[in-house]
Amino acid sequence: MRKIISAFLLAAACGFSQPAVQVASYFFQNNFNAQRPSAEAITPVDPAGTSRFITDTVFGQSRTVYDIRDSPSPRSAQGGLTFAAGNRIARDTYSIEMVFAIQNANGWRRIFDCNNRRLSEGLYLDPSGFLNYYSGASSTGNDRLAVGTYYHVVVVKRPREIYLYLNGALVASATGVSIGEIDPVYNAGNILNFLLDDSESVEWAPARIALFRLYSGNLTAAQVREIWASPFTSTVGLPPPGFRSSGIVNSASYASANAISPGGFFSIFGTDLADATGDWGQSFVNNSAPRRLNNVRVLVNDRESFVVFTSPGQVNALAPDNLPDGPVTVVVENGNLRSTVVSSTSRIVNPAVFRFDAQNNRFLAATANDGTAYIAPPNLFGTNGSLNGLAVRPARPGEFIVLYATGLGPTNPAVPAGQIPPARNGGHPLTNNSEIRLTLNGQTTSVRPAYAGLSAFPGLIQIVFQVPDIASGEYETAIIVGGQTSPSATFLPIAR
Secondary structure: OHHHHHHHHHHHHHOOOOEOEEEEEEOOOOOOOOOOOOOOOOEEEOOOOOOEEEEEEEOOEEEEEEEEOOOOOOHHHOOEEEEEOHHHOEOOEEEEEEEEEEOOOOOOEEEEEOOOOOOOOEEEEOOOOOEEEEOOEEOOOOOOOOOOOOEEEEEEEEOOEEEEEEOOEEEEEEEOOOOOOOOOOOOOOOEEEEOOOOOOOOOOOOEEEEEEEEEEOEOOHHHHHHHHHOOOOOOOOOOOOEEEEEEEEEOOOOOOOOOEOOOOEEEEEEEOOOOOOEEOOOOOEOOEOOOOEOOEEEEEOOEEOEEEEEOOOEEEEEOOOOOOOEEEEEEEEEOOEEOOOEEEEEOOOOOEEOEOOHHHHOEEOEEEOOOOEEEOOOOOOOOOOEEOOEEEEOEOOOOEEEEEEEOOOOEOOOOOOOEOOOOOOOOEEEOOHHHOEEEEOOOOEEEOOOEEEEOOOOOOEEEEEEOOOOOOEEEEEEEEEOOEEOOOOOEEEEOO
């Protein structure tokens, strides 16, 4: 008990500090969108309509910045930025990072305000060119800011404390009962304002801003130095991609057992896997799929996969060739952030058939071989028997249909993973083509495919077969190849 009390007193004496977590980041690259989709856009204030995006040199780099222009008169014409932090930060514990250049410094100039422009408290550039958190914290000495020069400024707010950093160095600090706190009376919505004044325009100045980040919790001095070393690529406060072995699944069956096959599709479900949502449709180069998509890479046994789709919670990929049977490692890289190494399993032959999403993935994804219809119950998609101009109907006895699969093994001739298969008479059949068969309702009937091999799409296997002459119904369908059977509970509707 004494140890607990002592620890509590020590924490109180040193001040409580909460780790910084980045909750919003903006680079002003011709828009006001956040770098990560978890945050909304920052809001420009530009009643005069004169602010604009321009190209400028920032810390030796050519970058797009937001140029807040004109000397406003009256106050209503001020330009700047505002952000509704809401419950993203505590009122007395947060950190703010900015890269900006003040364009006019005659007198006091407001940089940051945490009380919705209703109080004078906030971060200023004072008449002598020093940072000043009014009132109480002021930089001195050689820390004067020059007009038209970009600076990296960080404000760290802890309970009863405030710290000011300029270009990575602590230049001022102060303590006070409510210094820097967001007042619940004056600012119920935790509104943050930047480069906007609360008085009759006298403490406003044009400025250019290249970066703004908001953190819940407190950046440490070491973290501020780390950010200053590379502010536009910093990952301080960002969570790395996170997922578990159970989140690595076969993209067709969603099974985690033997989720990965050489040249086959697999999916990863987790958190913070990507900042952007999109697929590889426009990212092929020289008929090869991308190994990096939306700044995301997926490594299997330290070898790059081909990235099919990215989103914060899901990434789909095509595994590289020549993976062994047995344990493999998987890593996701989101920009400069890297996940831990996660274990999975690979099997060279691990058949799985893609399914339509509707009705809990019950029905196989199939089409008529002539391309005129989706093979499914007519109302599977709620479209009364048609979809995208094609019919939606059950298979007919005697016709040829196509199933789509992954994990059925290599082809002859071989096509490297991620490559669009070149046109070839006879296609690219599986090397074990003679071993493949389909079963409907177990051993009700067994079908040899007319073709089983690569489609015209990287990694996607198509199986063409003739529907047997059997009664109408929904038939549980499985692919058997190399002694392995695709997962159960997937059905093919047939109607005479």
